[in-house]
Amino acid sequence: MDWLVEHAKDGSYTLQLNDIYLYSKYRPKQDVEKFIEKELITQYKQYILFGLGLGYHAEALLNSSPTSTIYIVLADKKELELCKVYGAAHILDDKRICIIDSKVHLTNISLDETQLIIPLQWLKAIGANHPLFVSLENIKIRQMSFRNVAGIMHENFSANLMNSHFFMRRFEEIAKGGKSFLVSAGPSLNQTVKSLKETNDFCFVLAVGSALKTLLKEGIVPDAVIITDPTHFVQEQLENTAYKGLLFYMATANHGMTNIHKGKKAILFQEGYPLSEEFAASNAVPLLETGGSVATTGFSLLEFMGFKTVYLFGQDLGFKNNQTHANLSTSSNMFETNIKFQTVLSNNGDYINTYSNFNVFRRWFEQKATNTSMQIFNTAWDGAKIEGVPYLSADELKKQLADAPIMNYKEILEGIVSSK
Known part of the structure; x- marks a missing residue:
């Protein structure tokens, strides 16, 4: 040094x-x-x-x-x-x-x-x-993110407890070893949404909020949507959509967004947040490992629901040109030129740009791949390579699902949320 x-x-x-x-x-x-x-x-x-x-x-x-x-x-x-x-x-x-x-x-x-x-x-x-860089970077990014929104998280938590919602424990092990799609809003979704549309009848489709409008544009109605963002900007993810399916939302997510949604809602409580841990302990409610992003939280939810295979869509965690998110995504999809990027190896063998927080989420998935019984595949050819998570092409995906039974998860969910 x-x-x-x-x-x-x-x-x-x-x-x-x-x-x-x-x-x-x-x-x-x-x-x-x-x-x-x-x-x-x-x-x-x-x-x-x-x-x-x-x-x-x-x-x-x-x-x-x-x-x-x-x-x-x-x-x-x-x-x-x-x-x-x-x-x-x-x-x-x-x-x-x-x-x-x-x-x-x-x-x-x-x-x-x-x-x-x-x-x-x-x-x-x-x-x-x-x-120590990797460990310290993980901690620092989470500290900075929490500090920026700590006040509104508390406000959201208090307001969201007043909602009419279901608790996560209703959905424990409902999948019985089934297959699922976890759909994020990375730029690869522009290319993979076609194969997603052709195969979604065989899998449970959980979409992060920022990918919802991209899917609806293609006529794909996800089985459920998950939103965790505490800021008011997240309201755009549901505004002007006809989506009335199940919404999983973090207890600290923007309470204005939860009021916009007119369908059924299930509230989630995260590990590491004192108010959530206190509420969970008092009400026998399970906690989720969040990993710092909506997609990592979604993965933890799918694991809790009992799915044994997860196919990642739009989980790029980097970008090769200047587009960071898919078309119609409610997240900003152009990079800021004043930011110093890191580079990571992509599934196609090239190096791509990435943000520090994307790297944190990539490392979370890598660690998760080593300690979960779930099979994980990534469909983002131009996205960051996630060790332990093999790339799967559209043709290979079709082969894997060729003998899978058609599953009506919307009907299954409706039965769960309709029961007393």
Whole structure:
């Protein structure tokens, strides 16, 4: 790792790692104090901080939470020397500080009582080859997403509990080993929607909300739709459609959207969200692993319903040109030119662009493929390659479904939601 110590404009030291400034060039300590003030959740008993550097973040944490234990994960052992010579060396003698390196397993730390603090600049500076990058990126993206919508999630949760809906437990193991399509809104859906239309009678079709209008345009009415987005923009996914089928929606999803839908609704509660976990514990309601996206949540739902085969449609998790979503998708389908992309291998052997959050979801599917009994196939030829999830062409899909019985899942669902 390439470290560079410089004088900041205020006379104190600042630090670069791999040509990325870890602190401000002007007022390093003051800016770090503002970051910690904004980031800190005071009810936690201990903190895990990634990166020691010159010790500025640790010093601010000590001042803001004087009774807490702070574990500092080193990005590089050279940080200890840098902190001693140029930084807040006194923190290294504080009994509340525990220095650990990336090889140490945090077995004695209760994560339920611990906040992980990952300064974004550190994540950028260590680079994708650092052994902790993938884990830290996953955590950071979820933290940032949650922080952006925490307030409206709480509002949605309270409002959605007032809806007339069914609980997820009604749908447990209803599939009895059947086959399913999980339809997302990636650009490959433009090409695969034809084969989906030709074969959907044999499978349960669960569509994410942003893919609904694309399917309806082709005359395909999914058996169910799933929506998890807490923002009001998600209302567009149902507006001006005639869809009145079953809607699975997250308890924190936009409550205006749930009011728009005039069909049957089933509410979902996610793992890791305190209000959901509290409600589930009090009402014997199952929780879903969400994975951070509507598609990963949909996958968990299909697993809960008992399906043994899942065919992924529109699950590109990347894009080869400049179109990120299918035609008619309610998600923005053109990339932003000011974003720095990552590249991943696609099913066709080429490298394609992807976003950091797409990569997080891809890794979730890869991990899921190793610990589920479900068979998973991906139909996105130009989409990102998901290890453990083989690509399946339209002809191969037809062969696999050639002997499958025609299933009227709409009728099955109607029977479930009509029973008392």
